[in-house]
Amino acid sequence: MNSRRANVPVRSALETCFPSAMLSTVGTHESWRKEVHRPATSTHKWWAKRLGSVFRGIIVAATTEQGGDAAAAYSCATRLTGTVVLDPFAGSGVTGVEAIKLGATAICMDINPVATLVQRQALQPWDLAALYDAYARVERASHAEVDRVHRTEDGRTVLYYFWVATAVCPQCAVKVNLFDSTVYSKDAYPKRKPRAQLVCPECLDIQEGRFDFKAAICAAGHEFSQAGPVERSKATCRNGHSFKIVSALGDRPPEYEMYSKMVANARGEKSYEPITQWDRALYMECENLLEQLPDSAVLPRGSLTSGNNTNQALKWNFREWRQFFNARQLYSLSIIATAIRDLDGLSAEREALCALFSGALEFNNLFASFKGEGTGAVRHMFSNHVLKPERTPLEAHPWGTPQSSGAFSTLLKSRIERAHNYKEAPIDLTVRHGNVARTAELSTSITAPLREDWMNLGTGGAYVVTRSAADTGLADACVDLVITDPPFMDNVHYAELADFFHSWLREMRPHADYPSDDTTRRAGEVQNADPAEFGKAIEAVWVECERLLKHGGLLAFTYHQARISGWARLIEALHRAGFVVTAIQPVKGEMTTSVVKAGASEPSNLDSIVVCRRAADGATSPHSSLDQAFEYACAQLGALRDAGVDVGKGDVRSVVRGTLLAHLAAEGVTLDDACQEVVDRLASQAVEALAEGQRPRAVEHTSTRVDGAADDRQLALFGG
Known part of the structure; x- marks a missing residue:
């Protein structure tokens, strides 16, 4: 059995008293200008970049004792010297940057070399x-x-x-x-500045007009409208x-x-x-x-x-x-x-x-x-x-x-120079006197060269490598915390998009380990729209994380998923890998005004922070019953709503589904279709109740049989 003790409390503030409302307020402020507030991770495009302030909060709360003031720890110069933090899906490097700023050691892994390049820019110093x-x-x-x-x-x-x-x-x-449209240029606020540029769709003659013009005639005599x-x-x-x-x-x-x-x-x-x-x-x-x-x-x-x-x-x-x-x-x-x-x-x-x-x-x-x-x-x-x-x-x-x-010369200042200045003197967002404020007093600089290997990780710095998180090559029990944002079960496949950049980068060879392969696609990628393939791939990563964590170590990751099958496969994978979910904390996620999210039927504003411990360390479900798990999830969502955080229907469904499925898996219930149907019904009742400003309560009704590992276990249905 793993005997090396992690630099993590037996019960953490992340599991018991996480400051979700405060971090959601700070995260909302950051989300509007990520490139200004977290420029180190904004030197290059990567998808689904998470909020640095939220990840700082996760790391700090994970190392704060139960009952401790995680908000205060976030807002002071906390130092985690000797703590090793792994991100197996490192993306743009948010976890690594926040870990280094807190004085910890960071290991950043991603299967995609373009992501690795972004992480390297976020973490390695430059001679200006x-x-x-x-x-x-x-x-x-x-x-x-x-x-x-x-x-x-x-x-x-x-x-x-x-x-x-x-x-x-x-x-x-x-x-x-x-x-x-024949209006090819107009102001962002056209009612204030109605001048616009028009083009004849027939002969391409251009002229100046108004954004709301009805009809125009070009120099060649063609009459045209806006359409x-x-x-x-x-x-x-x-x-x-x-x-x-x-x-x-x-x-x-x-x-x-x-x-x-x-x-x-x-x-x-x-x-x-x-x-x-x-x-x-x-x-x-x-x-x-x-x-x-x-x-x-x-x-x-x-x-x-x-x-x-x-x-x-x-x-x-x-x-x-x-x-x-x-x-x-x-x-x-x-x-x-x-x-x-x-x-x-x-x-x-x-x-x-x-x-x-x-x-x-x-x-x-x-x-x-x-x-x-x-x-x-x-x-x-x-x-x-x-x-x-x-x-x-x-x-x-x-x-x-x-x-x-968007030009080479202008991005030098807006991306590279801004990132350099941030790495030398990081600025953090916190809440002071009820307002979000910027401060340079909380974090250490990001000035250590990247490590060439993972040996002696406890001495600080960052190790960044392109590698499958299912086969890290790291030693047993070498990590205190695994903090990440895994791919979710979806059709957005980052490698397919990253190949656009790779088609040039493979010819330029940015660093010695950058590959010259035809594509960045790799066997073993977790991102997959098929539930079975997604579950199989992410389970392999969780198995590796279980091996790498020290005794008492903690795994925490942000997640949101529109389909309950995605949640079920994720929870099943954790359970089979030897993890127990000890808390799910809702918190501000990505910016809600993105084109992709705005087009969703139930756009999400929140992420779920899924907190896990190793079953081998004696972890158990924090809830005594499904009723309690349901009420706990609703209470968390209600508290955020009461604090003024936007909580949408999609957020309620995702958090309630995750919480209930996690509890059921810990109790040995198979998360089959019948189980998912019951959980979905409860999630819908929570949506209705919270939409009406109520706090849902668990009410036992006729029981529903759920077959599987928990033989003869009965699940109560709830009324709103």
Whole structure:
């Protein structure tokens, strides 16, 4: 039996008196500007990035005695020297950063190399002088030429080119410009600033008008309204023929045509101007220059393979990652990427520039679009969690100017410099006198170099590696805490999306261990929409975590799941791996205004913190009955609601389901369909009661038989 004692109390505040309301308040504040409040983990895109303030709270509460003031420990300079914290699904590195800031040792693992690259930027220090020197060398090698191919005939800088996809009507062979609206630019607050830019969908003539115009006539005499030829997945040609856009594409991606550009003059003033023959000739020159690049030039490699997140792009005939860029984008980006790749050595500073370049790709491709004026101009390609083709893409200046959005030069300041300053002097959010405040007094700096191996982990620092969490290669009983945010059972497959970045990074080799494989997809990935496959994969990780935890160690992770089958498979996997759930604490999760969440039928605002102990250490369910577990979950949700935290129907279902299923598993009940049906009925009653402002109570009714491991066990049904 594991005899090494973890640096964790026998019963922690995380399990008994977690400050959910306070952390939800702080987390809500952080969620609006994660890149400002937690910039170390915001140097590059990764999906489902959790809230640093919440994870600081989890770590601190896990090491605070039952009955202790976890809120006070969060808000003071707590130091966890000698505590080893593992995150087996490290993602953007949130757990690792918060552990290091608290003086602990961090082990960050992720099966995806792009995630590892993001974690490395979050945790390794940079020599800012060396970083600026490397940046200057890249600038000398690439800036002038990239700028030259984004110029007007009179030498002014073009910030953005506006493009539209085209299709040919299958019935009459008329070309159709695929606009769904003829207003191609307007202010973020159009009622305050009604001026807008309009485009004729027939001849692409542009003019200025109002965002709410009814009818307009272009210079060629075409009359048009706000509605473009496209509605949803169909387009209508000028002869009145309606057709499905995908069907009209044949076996090639759509062709695109430039119709407008945004130009900046020497005084910084911006103007919308039509595309000229000069612009077209310059673009054709870029096509020729692209063909003349040497074989050694960095360009994206690899093909898309079928998957939930790639199928939409494949239907539009995007087969290779190279097709996600037009010729000028490929030429310009290749010049920058090649200059970075050719920097001497494999330094942390060169690696940071590789990550910076990769991050800029998100805003410089044919799947990016224009957000409008009064906001960041470029809508990045991952505003939806699928590779959604863009009918009206925006081509930005990839090196950029101070007026640009999402460019290599501007991201240096907003991402890399901001992250460097944060790592040297971290700022935390806390509650002071009833208000959320920023403070630099709570955390240590992130200045230790990354460890090359995991030996002697107790001396501090961070070990970051790309590896399956089911086979960590670590020694038995070497970890005090496992704190993570595992993939949930869903169709969003991060590796399918990360391959977009990998298609360039594999050619640049950011660090010595970065792989050159065709894809970042790996056998053993946990993310899966199939309940059985999800349960099997995550169980293997929990088995490994059980082996790694010291005696008395603690596993805690955030989770939300819209389907009860996802909760059931997760709890079953924990039970089979030798864990008992000792608490489920609801707390603020991701930002609720994301496009993906806003489209959900019951969007979630909360995560469940699932706290577990090893059964081998004597852990048991904290609830004496299902009734008590139900009332406990509802009380937790009610307390958050009473504190002013938004608690939605999806949140209630998820927390109640998780709490009840965890208790039943600890009691030996098989979480089969009959069991899930009973739990779902109780969750629905909790939703109804909380929606009416009531606190649900357990009321015994006719019992329902649940067959399985707990032979003849009866479950009481509850009334609201």
